[in-house]
Amino acid sequence: MSVQTSDIDEGIAGDFAARLLRWYDASARVLPWRIAPGSASVPDPYRVWLAEVMLQQTTVAAVAGYFARFTERWPTVAHLAAADDADVMAAWAGLGYYARARNLLACARAVVAEHGGCFPDSETALRALPGIGDYTAASVAAIAFGQPAVVVDANIERVMARHRLIETPLPLAKREIRAALAPLVPPDRPGDFAQALMDLGATICTPRSPACAICPLLADCRARGRPDIERLPVKPPKKAKPHRHGLAHWIERDAQIWLVRRPGKGMLG
Ligand code: SF4
Structure with missing residues (x-):
């Protein structure tokens, strides 16, 4: 008897989450912003949000030290909201993409001014905050508040594109990936489910040489x-990159170099 695609889909929906979460319960990465599976503690939305913003375009290894320093110096969103802009920029130095640091401050201040210092728990309200896009809103809603949000980062894209053999190129494939993932999110552990997929993509379903033999999926x-x-x-398909040649120029006067701070938005903001 041949197996129909719908039968496979039903099987996938049936225990995909259970297999994944069993693996996660045994193999979750220990990360400073994370609550271990099965722990009695509740995630702190401030720490979840801060980590998610820092992790955008930055590796876990690079973020760990920054996260520790930020949370020691500004332990709550209210502390961060009251921080001096220059102090936050200096603490951010080295993480890159400074627009993220400016948005971090703007978001902390909006949470204090508009939400009494508590992050809102819905994806829609989170997305309305400065610097919070679709991905961060979904991950904070799922991880910090247990909302059944569909979280799709690069690791999750890779796992799902492989698991469902999605041949559509990115970014078009994102819609298919979300559609495949949405019915699989378990309502009782959406945050752990998202983190489990992130961990699976980071440690087993890796870009090169995935360790399929030990994969729960x-x-x-x-x-x-x-x-x-x-x-x-x-x-x-990669676009041909234009080659541009240029020289750097600066003005020196009285043994000082004149510098201008670029506008916050636009190229190299
Ligand atoms: S590790 Fe292998 S088996 Fe697991 S999801 Fe990735 S490609 Fe599939």
């Missing part, structure tokens, strides 16, 4: 055993 992964597995998710 192996049984119904449609990409398993394929020699071209690393091709997934399919990237968009």
Whole structure:
């Protein structure tokens, strides 16, 4: 008897989350902003949000020290909201993309001014805050507040594109990935589910040489055993990059270099 796609889908929906969470309960990464699975503690939305903002375009290893210093110096969103802009910028130095630091401050101040110092718990209200886009709103809603939000970061994209053998190139594939993921989110542990997929993508379903043999999703992964597995998710064709040549110029006067701070928005803001 042949197995229909709908049968596979039903099987996937049935125990995908259970298998993933069993693996997560045993193998979750220990991260300073995270509550271990099964812990009696409740996640602190401030720490979840701060980590998510820091992790945008930055690795976990690079963020750990910054996260420790920030939370020691500004332990709550109210402390951060009251911080001096220059102190926060200096503490951020080295993490890059300074627009994120400016948005961090603007968001902390909005949480204090508009929400009494407590992060709102819905994706919609979170998305209305400065610097919080779709991904951060979903991850904070799921991880900090247990909302059944669909969280899709680069690790999750890779796991789902492989598991469901999605051949559509990114970014178009995002819609298919979300549609595949949405019915799988367990209402009782949406935050752990998102973090489990992130961990699986970071440690097992890695961009190169995924460790399929020990993957909890192996049984119904449609990409398993394929020699071209690393091709997934399919990237968009690369645009030819223009070559530009230039020189740096500066003005010196009285043994000082004149500098101008660029506008906060736009190129190299
Ligand atoms: S079986 Fe392999 S390709 Fe499929 S999700 Fe697991 S690690 Fe990724």
